[in-house]
Amino acid sequence: MPAYFITGTDTEIGKTTIASGLLHAARRAGLSTAAIKPVASGCELTPEGLRNGDALSLWGECSLPLRYEEVNPLAFEPAIAPHLAAREVGTPLTVQALVEPIQAIQARNADFMLVEGAGGWRVPLEGQANLSDVAKSVGMPVILVVGVRLGCINHAVLTAEAIAHDGxxxxxxVANIVDPQTSRLNDNLATLHERLPAPCLGTVPYLAEATPAGVADCLDLTLLGL
Structure with missing residues (x-):
């Protein structure tokens, strides 16, 4: 069962947009899909409880019959760093608290599974732990979403080095063009191809309406061996 941890070069660079596109592409290829965003802040209170827009997007691309609470087990209302939101409501945000629901989704044996992180690679959890420790605990290969804008090369290379350092x-x-006015865009993309030690699964242009189907058109899952 291929399973991948999705991280990004920063927050608000389109991790969920790309993750939803990857899931859609997998479904299009005839694979069963499952996803989990183990912790999310910035949730809205609804009659069904707290709901996160990113988690809802992932949930909509899961072919397995999952409950929302399985896709987003830890949901917090304030749109702040997850460890701060968890602290405000007295919820211990530990590595194990996030690993257990991920393993529960893994046990469902989807053909293609994604775990979407929050923010970047070193998002804090309780104590000195980071969200990267969750990725290390489950041992999944990583897909990096690069939000292409000024400064993205440094962020991407540093994140790739941290992933390798963590074993x-x-x-x-995936190159996600979040700033279509990025100066020397093609040169920046070429440098990313030169510096990142993994295949580029696709370049997603700036889309006024980034639907999972539209994003999937820009991605190539065969580069993952699928």
Whole structure:
């Protein structure tokens, strides 16, 4: 069962957009899909409880019959760093608290599974732990979403180095054009191809309406061996 941990070069660079596109591409290829965003802040209170827009997007691309609470087990209302949101409501945000629901989804044996992190690679959890420790605990290869804008090369290379330092394999990366006015865009993309030690799964242009189907058109899952 191929399973990947999705991280990004920063927050608000389109991790969920790309993750939803990857799931859609997998479904299009006839694979069963499952996803989990183990912790999310910035949730809205609904009659069904707290709901996160990113988690809802992932949930919509899961072909397995999952409950929302399985896709997003830890949901917090304030749109702040997850460890701060968890602290405000007295919820211990430990590595194990996030690993257990991930393993529960793994046990469902989807053909293609994604775990979407929050923010970047070193998002804090309780104490001195980071979200990267969750990725290390489950041992999944990583897909890096690069938000292409000024400064993205430094962020991407540093993140790739941190992933390698943590003993995990960078399986691939996706260039997501978040700033279409990026100066020397093609040169920046070329440098990313030169510097990142993994295949580029696709370049997603700036889309006024980034639907999972539209994003999937820009991605190549065969580069993951699928």
């Amino acid at each position: 995990l394999r960078l399986a691939g990366w």
